Amino acid sequence: MSILINKDTKVITQGMTGKVGQFHTMHCKNYANGANCFVAGVTPGKSGQSYEGIPIFNTVVEARRETGASVSVIYVPPAHAAAAIDESVEAEMELVICITEGIPVHDMLRTRYKMQGKKTLLIGPNCPGLITPDEIKIGIMPGHIHRKGRIGVVSRSGTLTYEAVWQLTELGFGQSSCVGIGGDPINGMKHLDVMKLFNDDPETDAVVMVGEIGGSDEEECARWIKMNMQKPVVGFIAGITAPQGKRMGHAGAIISGGQGGAEAKLAVMEECGIHITRNPAEMGKMMKQVLKG
Structure with a gap:
């Protein structure tokens, strides 16, 4: 699936x-x-x-x-x-x-x-695409790091999509599907749209959700997760050290009007039951810890 x-x-x-x-x-x-x-x-x-x-x-x-x-x-x-x-x-x-x-x-x-x-x-736009391991990849992600399995990945960051996948694969966790939604301010599917699909997929057991500073999409998704998600979610937000008003990487990655900061996003995610990490090198380990119970 x-x-x-x-x-x-x-x-x-x-x-x-x-x-x-x-x-x-x-x-x-x-x-x-x-x-x-x-x-x-x-x-x-x-x-x-x-x-x-x-x-x-x-x-x-x-x-x-x-x-x-x-x-x-x-x-x-x-x-x-x-x-x-x-x-x-x-x-x-x-x-x-x-x-x-x-x-x-x-x-x-x-x-x-x-x-x-x-x-x-x-x-997208400005995304790496998506992949169903061992079946099909559409986009620019490196296929060799993916393994078929039961963990979903959704990410605004292209590079951190690969990082999350590599960590999961190294720890023996394959992926059901991985979706890079892109980091532009005006784009298509959001975290929430993809999370709903993972929640309904009988062959996805858990999800890694990677966000970035800017906007409020991650908070909206987190609140939906709290009310509806039947599977554990591990979360990370890129841009903890980003200064307000300075665009970091993606066009949509900017803290403006005091909103969209990484710590604020992480606080909402944690409050909504998402297992957060502030270290991008710990996403896979956090998932392993969550699945072990």
Whole structure:
């Protein structure tokens, strides 16, 4: 069992003919069942070409019609990435994963407005993607550190997603699915959306939740966990030493108006029953401790 994607998922790469799109599509294609999952690429004006045996189409609508794909991953440069999301939404793709960093906030505001009432789910932008170990990976995460298992991972930070996974794997805990939701201020799925999926997944036993300074998404998720979550959650917030008003890493990682600080987030999480750690090197050990009871 997994959330969002599995070995039968069919994927389109938008931006297939670019260097980044080709590099990561090849690695995803070579991971687990990727050769059967990655069925098309989209680059306007390049229809009829192919890359690594994957046919390229001019539009997402055409690619979906010809291949039956339901998921799209985007490696389009920032100036055109929001339009690429719009195209997939209009083509009624079920899930869009946007890896691109640096999309103008105004573009994403417009795109999120257009997505209202649509069925498409969005992960990202500015995210590493997601993976169901030993089945499929979509994005830029290193596949070799993942192992199939029963721990879910959801994270705003790309690098700390990998860190949490590596710690779990080293301690013998495999992962059911890992989702990097991205750190931009205007994005798609939040911690809460992914946590609900993990809560409903019968093959996820516990979840590692990694947050960052900025916004209030982690607090909202924590309050839902307190009332609804039936599985233990280990939590970490990056940015404990960040000064107010200074952006740290991700565009959304900024403490403003006295809100969004790491200590405040950790306090709410702890109050809501999440097993927190203030040390990113202890996420795996904390999970081991929680599962031992």
